Amino acid sequence: QVQLVDSGGGLVQAGDSLRLSCAASGRTFSSYAMGWFRQAPGKEREFVAAISQGGGSTEYADSVKGRFTISRDNAKNTVYLQMNSLKPEDTAVYYCAARYSTLPVVVTTTRYNYWGQGTQVTVSS
Numbered sequence: 569q570v571q572l573v574d575s576g577g578g579l580v581q582a583g584d585s586l587r588l589s590c591a592a593s594g595r596t597f598s599s600y601a602m603g604w605f606r607q608a609p610g611k612e613r614e615f616v617a618a619i620s621q622g623g624g625s626t627e628y629a630d631s632v633k634g635r636f637t638i639s640r641d642n643a644k645n646t647v648y649l650q651m652n653s654l655k656p657e658d659t660a661v662y663y664c665a666a667r668y669s670t671l672p673v674v675v676t677t678t679r680y681n682y683w684g685q686g687t688q689v690t691v692s693s
Contacts (some may be wrong), residue, residue, distance in 0.1 A: 570594045570666050570682045575661060577687030580654055584691070588649040590664030590684055597645040598622070601667045601675050604638060604649045606660035606689075613678060616662070617649060620672045627674045632658075654691045660684040 588604070603618035617638035618627045626638055637650040647664055665680035666693040667673070 570597075570600065570668075572664050572666060572682055572684035574662065574684035574687040576662050577689045579690045582655055582691055582693050584654050585652045586688075586689060587651070587685060588651065588662055588664075590649075592645045592647070592666060596644070596668075598642040599668055599670070601669055602638075602640060602647040603665045603667070603675055603680060604647075605665060605678065606658075606662045607686075609658040611660075613663070613685065615676050615678075618674045618676050619647065620674050621669065622672060624684045625672065625674045627676050636658045649690065651689070654689075656691050656693045659689060659691050661688050662685075668692060 571593040573591045605613050607613040608622040619638045623640050635653045640647040663686045664684040666682040667675050667680040
């Protein structure tokens with residue numbers, strides 16, 4: 569069982585930066601592929617970024633490529649999402665997610681085992 573706690577959201581202006589954090593409980597964090605998703609009002613949850621268990625592989629949605637960076641610190645049981653050059657269309661609730669796997673994977677679908685509670689990111693124009 570893994571519990572995820574998202575944090576770091578807030579209200580910023582277009583062009584600003586934010587760093588989201590997701591702290592995980594448990595002693596096997598390094599066995600979990602991690603991902604970030606977001607959901608805007610009236611829209612479906614969409615993939616943002618994902619990282620493999622060791623951090624060696626990452627994937628990004630086209631809409632955030634070059635602006636967002638996912639990383640993880642397995643010693644701290646934490647995954648991060650650095651968001652730069654934020655745009656109003658990045659406004660959403662952001663969720664981190666964890667998926668257990670015995671093989672290194674990067675998961676870009678919603679097929680994760682555990683989800684955080686979400687953190688609101690609002691970008692004003």
